[in-house]
Amino acid sequence: MSKGSDEGGHVDFTPDELMTVAASRALRNDDVCFVGIGAPSEACNLARLTHAPDIVLIYESGTLQTRPDVLPLSIGDGELCETALTTVPVVEMFQYWLQGGRISKGFLGGAQIDRFANINTTVIGDYDAPKVRLPGGGGAPEIAGSCHEVLITARHSARTLVDTVDFVTSLGHGSGPGDREAAGLTTAGPVLVVTDLCLLEPDPETRELVVTSLHPGVDRDQVVTATGWEVRFADELATTPPPTAEELQVLRDLHARTEQAHAGG
Amino acid sequence: MSKGSDEGGHVDFTPDELMTVAASRALRNDDVCFVGIGAPSEACNLARLTHAPDIVLIYESGTLQTRPDVLPLSIGDGELCETALTTVPVVEMFQYWLQGGRISKGFLGGAQIDRFANINTTVIGDYDAPKVRLPGGGGAPEIAGSCHEVLITARHSARTLVDTVDFVTSLGHGSGPGDREAAGLTTAGPVLVVTDLCLLEPDPETRELVVTSLHPGVDRDQVVTATGWEVRFADELATTPPPTAEELQVLRDLHARTEQAHAGG
Amino acid sequence: MAEFVSLRDAVARYVHDGDTVAMEGFTHLIPFAAAHEIIRQRRRNLTLIRMTPDLVYDQLIGAGCARKLVFSWGGNPGVGSLHRLRDAVERGWPAPLELEEHSHAAMAAAYHAGAAGLPFATLRGYAGSDLRRVNPNIASVTCPFTGEVLAAVPAHRPDVGIVHAQRADRAGNVLVEGIVGVQKETVLASTRSIVTVEEIVDDLAAPSPNSVVLPAWAIDAVAVAPRGATPSYAHGYYERDNAFYIAWDEISRDREQFEAWLGEHVLSAGPTGAPV
């Protein structure tokens, strides 16, 4: 599915584009969303520019209700402040807005996501002798705890969707039912993982991630091969609706504006 | 000593004026002063308009480094904000500026002040069945604890300068040496009490307030009669220098401007 | 999400008998219009939280709305006593008033903790103060690293928070300027919130990227109440009526005189602020 090619009369799109579009659809017009940089930021701004014009986007740099015209490279690009309703100190952001329980959705990525949607952004390998030292938790451990619900997005591979994360940076569903509550949390935790192959949702009973929708053109084997545990499929397995022409256009325009803006020195 | 009358060629003044002038002299040009309303505010602004032009005045309403042209009636008059370097939230004021240890001098009054400079602004009589319900602590308990030094000003009477306060709203020197430290404090506490009759300072050994300077025209008997404990006098008892013509002029101008400003509806 | 409603509807909908209500504004922007509406709607048994009860709670207490007061400084600023507050505490008129008494630092920390979703606040406070003795809601907490013992107070979590502000835009976002007190904390710490404003404008015209703005989605009701802070003031709109603060001393000293004032200026006055 290369961008621009034609396939059976449909608008054509890349797996990454579908992933972003599918993630954007999980956001509602009345959401207040704590946005991570990269894929989450893309999805959130796509939602804002399509079906959720009133969605409130918050970046941990303190920018409240921001409407960037281009995607920020960092969590604190000038664009975010200039288009925000207001910009608050970082202490206030984490204490009043996140910890205060004012955020409906947190949107996270991760280097490893396991079958219970626990997220690792700290190390691959042993903490004290890491194979790869990753950037770390940043805002994620408390986004995972304090937002009413969490969305996750990641490219699907057996290195990323693993049976057990090497390090729990941010708690998903622990090792099953009751673990969030035992950790003192009352929030829902991860409700959806969007990859470039499918959608996964926690099983209501076991909390294990289950494939609930395959993206167009993806088959079960592809998902099984790319997943680090014996992944289950929902009884009623859906097919993700492809991106609409409008969604693709808005997303591509956003990327074009962004590339132009960041090319400058 | 009625205002305006002549007495031996000196500039004439009232006891209240002398009290304010003497209090103002206790402030230094490099002080950062947390200012209570009323007499403390008068003294601090007099200092700023005379010998301490750079003194930093802070009111608990959040106004940092303010230069009111007239005395505020309340701790949060518009004048304070309009002439401030900046105005911060009240939470920040108490947490970062006061508790953070950034204030060199706190300036307090009180309905009762006892021989160890403990202050009562809560109740006369029993707390649960008060004879007089006073306004309460406000900022004072932590001003008394967190400022590097505390100044106190009050009109001298046996009802105000008492042996033991009915209620310790704000700790002075407790019941003597070591009590502040036992309460977890490392600050100096009250270093001077300015009344309309004299100056009192804590004895370095016992921490009991001792008269160190009599105001001009005041004799020891007046002070003894007006003090609720057997007050002691320092061996080297000074006489408070009378207000200068400039001090009086600045103070009276300040009062005149203030009365005019507050008369409006 | 903020809805524009009349002040009458806002109070009818969000303030109930027995509620814990915080009406803040540190000398500046005191929500008098909202308080008068609460008096007119004859709310009873309220627990009133406010750092400086001021005339606004003196009036609510004298009108018989309050059962309990949580506060830190209960005077008429620069003038003297709050006579209605004293009459309630000293003589139980019109009803006994339970007091929970703090310092400003503790009240501010309690609002901060409430807004921050914490159950308690830690402060270096109350050292050697008898307030610890009379208020069981002043406890201690020990630093797990240094062993230092500090004071702790419960977070404020009012049922309703009410503040006044300069203006709202048509989406319901609110600008607060000048002495901002604990207004933001009050709105964020409360389960429900009402903001009265001087006016509604097309553009908030926030002067700085860091202006104090309450987003519409953090507020339940926005009601227009022009001069809604009088005799307090609104920076950029009108000045404090210091003469009324001075006059209040006389008005409030006597029960009948107070009731006459209340009848004329509150009970028989129409509600301030029109529906939008």
Add this chain to the structure above:
Amino acid sequence: MAEFVSLRDAVARYVHDGDTVAMEGFTHLIPFAAAHEIIRQRRRNLTLIRMTPDLVYDQLIGAGCARKLVFSWGGNPGVGSLHRLRDAVERGWPAPLELEEHSHAAMAAAYHAGAAGLPFATLRGYAGSDLRRVNPNIASVTCPFTGEVLAAVPAHRPDVGIVHAQRADRAGNVLVEGIVGVQKETVLASTRSIVTVEEIVDDLAAPSPNSVVLPAWAIDAVAVAPRGATPSYAHGYYERDNAFYIAWDEISRDREQFEAWLGEHVLSAGPTGAPV
């Protein structure tokens, strides 16, 4: 009380080998000029505190100034890894780097506690996170009222805090605008503080009564450093050099290439900012 000094003198006077140093600026206003002066003056064994180490600490670490890093997110924002940080952690080059790792929420709370003169901060944090397991400076504290158990971290109390800001007036008062991060907390939590500014002006021209202003009496040194935040940015002055952030990935990937860059652009460059 703020003194105007050259950046060279400010670093010479206030930053010592072995100090705990916090250089803050959340993406915006990162004090690169000050960091480069620290590299030029060859400070060693620093404990570096910063929420987002960013390129600024990647450079300090690669230059061998650091012994320990206290942080919460150590990436090149939107680009990828910090290769000098990784080289130090994974392979001990140029020196081993001890890590004390937190979350943003905890770091922010720790600065808040430091500025507020408290020994520790309480937060709803780290629930179920392995960070608790690897960082002994994450402890628990129990609410004395509800019995809830919350996370606690020690307050940040750096020896030196360094931030960059838009401008200072001639008295040394400093205006910070835009994304203000934890700059105020950093200055107030630190024993000593250096503020670099784009320019010194007669009038701060603070746009709002509630503008973020650091008073001169809360600062030790103010040094002029035009474009002192580059490749970060200064709201109202210049934009973020996103292209350099992207280019850094290549520059920093290789030890020799990094050292060549450091030699050319830092070590042999003159100090930014002239004496006043």
